Amino acid sequence: MLSSNIYTIQLVLEWIICLLLTGLIWTVQLVHYPSFQFIEKDSFVEFEKFHQRKISILVIPLMILEVLLSFYNLFTSKLGLIYQISFTALVLIWLSTFTLSVPLHNRLSKAYDPKAISNLINSNWPRTILWTTRSLILGSLLMKG
Template identity: 30%
Template sequence: MTLLVVHLALTAAYAGFQWTVRIVVYPQFAQVPPAAFAAYERSHQRRVTRVVGPLFAGQVVTTSALLVAQPAGTPLVPVLVGAGCLAVVLAVTALLAVPLHRRLDRGWDAGAHRRLLSVDGVRVCAATAGTAAAAWALLAG
């Protein structure tokens, strides 16, 4: 039960973080003066990594633990759904969001910003679904 609670807390914290980034942080990028944008973006990357890194690591640990040592009475389906959601978040981050951030740290690029907003929509959906799956696993367990 403790593992399921910790897992839910981590997935919910990440989903809340991702919603904040999508609704508040990324839209504000367009308001940064172009001459200051590259430095702003590099600062954003450093600061965000301090928050998202532990949340990703914690979710990988709890998801792995749930897959390996499935708590008694916990159905496998929500654990698999949650693992799939985490895989989507990590893949989209590594393969799409990080390269877009690297492009933006060279300077403002409206097209890269639009693509980042789209990519981030996928992460928001996957993170939200991952939290729902974690709640389902906890409530069903």
């Protein structure tokens, strides 16, 4: 019974972290990234660098905790195919982050670029949907008990 309780605690922790990241990504997608279009061009690079520093304080620890818990849960629990789908979504989130979002932010940290801002907004939708999907999957696994 103890190991079952530990798995439940680990899954609850993963779900809480995922919910935090889901709320954050929706805020970024609907409010923060679109607001990039309204930043004055002459202060945009400074703003972008500020954004990267400050958002990293929130996102990096949560993403690292999420992936560590997810790996651990994947290999130590018997959550089945639905959890594997959730894990695959997490892998896709990381791939999207480091192949799309990070390069676009690096580009924007050098100069104001309306096309890069548009690409950032559009390319962030898959991460938004994937994190939302993970939150729903993890919640459903907890509801099933």
